[in-house]
Amino acid sequence: MPRATPTSGPRVVLVGPPGAGKSTVAAALAERWQLESRDTDTDVETAAGKSVADVFVEDGEPHFRALERTAVATALGEHEGVLALGGGAVLDPATRALLQAYRDGGGVVVFLDVSLAHAAGRVGLNQSRPLLVGSPRAQWQSLMDVRRPVYEEVATVRVSTDGLRPAEVAEVIETTLREQRIAEPGA
Template identity: 70%
Template structure:
């Protein structure tokens, strides 16, 4: 269910660290023969360093500015499957851009996950700067703060606990089919 604008993403994935956004984007892109794009990778390419290095060298505000720019660019130029960084939705201009994308016919999928399933996926390692210290407590706090935003922005919600990316991709396709039928759009 692509947005009316042919340069807009076919689908946008949001959710916390460990929900599988990048892997599911790749799985959907393969199924649909589209490109996948991850805004964290876009930020790293623009900065010439990893997300963790940006946090350490330049701070979270600089990372968030780069992330905001990456999301804005991707929403207007990427016609495939787009995965956003977990905190991208906290920026008011990003939320507004996602609202506009949905208003234009785009679909935002909230990939939800519980701590028990996110932990092994994330590994609670150093490459996740916002999870330093007590990673489980940090992740839980992030989710408590972000869940209402994810839920507000989402067209669909899919729980990824215990599922492989291909299984999540299949579930998203099934949910999209239901959504299309409910909107009276058979394709």
């Protein structure tokens, strides 16, 4: 039986690690479906008046996570397009509960998975990613060891982005939703 499209909130929420392409895939999918895309990291930057990296350095991770929690809750409540969450947003229990309620209401959460080899080329594993400072490859792998089970827990479907351009990932998402009989916009 097809899943119902949610009556409010995003049509699709994208989660995944740094380098999975959440923001660019959200934009590609939104364009494909003629919807708006939104990124909670951008919402945090707007609220803080500075970059995510600066929030981490100047205000600390707990402050960033509080801003992120608010950004996710707000976006889940008011955005009706494609929503990309920051990579660590799913670690917050309140955010996971919101995502579960969203899924229970017919929403779709897509885990954009990526291997270290492909993520490294995409993000450069540089200092603009505050949690990857030091030994970026080891930090990324450590993050994934902790986060992978959580991404899998909150996700409706998993899509690998390895070797694919954002438009191709958007097409895979659309095809996967159709094949699994999960309603998507325009269906």
